[in-house]
Amino acid sequence: MSERPSTFSLLLSQTKYQNKIFFRNPIAAFFTLFFPLMIFLVFSLVFGNEEIPYLGVTTAQYYAPAMAVFAAVSATYTNLAVATAYQRDQGILKRIRGTPLPPAVYMGGKIVSAIMIATMSVLIMMTIGVVFYGVQIFAATLLSAVVTFVIGVASFAALGLLIAAVVSSGEAATAVTNATLLPLAFFSGVFIPPTEAMPAWLDAVANFFPLKHFAEPFVAAFNPLTVGAGWDWASLGYMTFWGVIAGALAIRFFKWESPVGRGGRSKRRKKGAAVA
């Protein structure tokens, strides 16, 4: 009997394979890597790289980190939910379940890959901001930015897997993630900087969901007016809370087989034939 592959080598190969799948899927790669970048470039063109009066920072200085958060959330929350749900529809998860690969390692590979892609998209965004739009990075707040990012992507990865666990299909996952992320991005300080004019109830809604608690401290870490090291413990704690609850619920409700396609497509076809 040869040796069983180690958990570490399995995690490594699973991560590589998830990365490969992602980069060979042009739609996912476009929406995660280029779409946030495009919005950033368009905003910089439309508003000009002037100082936003009520914020005291330039357009790029605000939008580079804000769109980096959007990219990171797309890479974890949206991509994990949609890809996992479609893989279940296709029976790929069922196939995996029939192999000796421990389920936790499979999921671990997905999460690590999603976080790597999120990191890449954030690095691309910030590099372009720094090189072409004079975005400044501050040593004093860099550590808090990194920690906010890590807790943010981990929590949104857990949320993505929770969506994958509870939806019935890949189409549903696409609908749910877009219907939650896009509206929230408008009033959580991602697409539009928060203003005084925003009604209190809308602010309360934003405060309830985790996106604002990711965007606000991350954007603040790139604001020259931020004093100190930029730690926002309340937001970090609140995101962690969302992440842990979502992760626990995802584990509890995760299904490896599509409830609609039990037995698969051929079965449905055959039933249809029997009726006819």
Next chain:
Amino acid sequence: MCWNSGMSVIEVQDLVKHYGEIEAVAGVDLSIDAGEVFALLGPNGAGKTTIVEILEGHRTKTSGSVSVLGCDPAKAGRAYRERIGIVLQATAVEEQLTVEEAIDLYGSLYPKQRKTGELIELVGLEEKTHSRIKALSGGQRRRLEFALGIVGDPEVIFLDEPTTGFDPSARRQAWSIVENLTALGKTVLLTTHYMDEAQRLADRVAVIVKGKIVAEGTPETLGGRESATALITFEANGRSIEELPLSAGVATLSENGRVTVRSMDPTRDLHQITGWAIERGVELSGLTVTRPSLEDIYLELTGGTGGV
């Protein structure tokens, strides 16, 4: 978990599975030995896939006992899955991978990994080694799934309707792959609703209808086939069938003027019929004596519901 056992490789006793009100499997016993190819034959919805998926560990049973390689598939986990290979119905492989990448990737999950090149050759996908799975035809995908099912060099292989939807040449290719496996001494449990497939591949066949096994045996003896009613037929040529002397048979006259005698004792009946004909100097034109085919037996057992 697994325990040592001197029993068969697959041992199933009084297996029952309910989906809500529906009883998909209604008390099934199976005993399959090492190196045997066993076919579960039955119409769609008979419970074949449910049984196989319980044995694979994909589903839990309602009651009864199940042991494969001395393991309870529902609880055995990783150690069990290292020793089995599964070719499911209607599953997919990530379309973005190439054939070679997929076999490498799935192979890397097992302690014993068969060489990717050899497997590609075994399933006849040499020309597609570097093609994305997206670009494969249905038959080629199915052959890739065969390769993925055996990439961990399993002791037991489950094939759930391995050739459904194949054209005749793809079926023959799939059969020769299965024959390659059995030559290596693997135990194979396959489900099918094709008679010729069961006859070609299986050492033993169980016919399953509405969750119950209604007959079990070798393809030659299934359903008492070797001793079953024989059919003696000949042209009536205007004669009445009442004249026929029969000891154990029943004669019927079809519209096209052919006499069919269903006989439990064909040797004696044939002797009487031919004796009667010779006495009268009558020629029995078109005389045949046949045993029922496996398909006849199957249709009889399944009440003619066997869909192809």
